[in-house]
Amino acid sequence: MTGNQTPQASPNISFKQHCRQEAETASLAKRLAASIAQFLGQNPEAHxxxxxxxxxxxxxxxxxxxxxxxxxxxGKVKSPTYTLCEPYLLQSTQHAYTAHHFDLYRMRDPLEWQEAGFAELFDVPGFCVIEWPEKAEGTLPAFDIEIQLTPGAEENERTIAINALSEQGKKIVVALQVNT
Ligand SMILES: Nc1ncnc2c1ncn2[C@@H]1O[C@H](COP(=O)(O)OP(=O)(O)OP(=O)(O)O)[C@@H](O)[C@H]1O
Ligand SMILES: [Mg+2]
Incomplete structure (x- = not known):
């Protein structure tokens, strides 16, 4: 066989949903939670x-x-606006893991989160979910999933795009598409 073999580009795994009210946003978050629970059940050491x-x-x-x-x-899940990070200990079918919820909006220096020891939280089994990641200006580790919320014309409307940015992210987003 002759000729150049161009590797097949892996398909962009993304998912978009128009939510007309908050309950629809909640049900999308619940479906994502089911995909995450399934992924962490199969990959207990993953972050x-x-x-x-x-x-x-x-x-x-x-x-x-x-x-x-x-x-x-x-319990209550408060906005981590002032604390920058709130940890939540969770349990899958067989193991414990942690969700660290960040809000970096008030961070003044992109290196502040490193000084606070947050970098260590980025390989604890479980996941980090980060609001305002752009405030850390590229000092954060790579993302596996990106979720973009865009308000619509009506007050309670949101368009939510969920994009996979890594192999791990793809597994979760593919499961989300299958479970839909
Ligand atoms: N479809 C919807 N999806 C999500 N939130 C909605 C929707 N419709 C209305 N809301 C309301 O919008 C508000 C969103 O506030 P929230 O604190 O979650 O925003 P945020 O993006 O975290 O803001 P910030 O950047 O200040 O942290 C809430 O009061 C929520 O009830
Ligand atoms: Mg917020």
Missing amino acids: FNIALQGDLGAGKTTFARDLIQTLGYE
């Missing part, structure tokens, strides 16, 4: 990172709260 993007009030904290509570956390 992955989710970027939550969108303007002030877009619904990042609301989405993270639904996600963390669906994964089994029974």
Whole structure:
């Protein structure tokens, strides 16, 4: 056989949903939680990172709260606006893992999170979900999944795009598509 063999580009795994009201955002977060629970059940040592993007009030904290509570956390999930990070200990079918919820909006220096020891949290089994990752200006580890929330014309409308950025991210987002 002759000729150049161009490697097949791997398909861009992404998922987009128009949510007309908050309950639809909540049900999408619940479906993502089911995919995450399935992935962590099969990969108990895994760690992955989710970027939550969108303007002030877009619904990042609301989405993270639904996600963390669906994964089994029974207490309050507050916005980590002042603490920068809130940890949530969770339990899959066979093991414990941690969700670290960050809000970096108030961070003044991109290196502040490294000084606070947050870098160590990026390989603890479980995941980090990060609001305002752009405030860390490229000092964060790579993301596996990116979630973009965009307000629509009506007050409660949001378009939510979920993109896989790594092989791990693909497994989770593919499961989300299958479970839909
Ligand atoms: N479809 C929707 N999805 C998500 N939130 C919605 C929706 N409709 C209305 N809301 C409301 O929008 C607000 C979103 O606030 P939230 O604190 O989650 O935003 P945020 O993106 O985390 O903001 P910030 O950048 O200040 O942290 C909440 O009051 C929520 O009830
Ligand atoms: Mg928030």
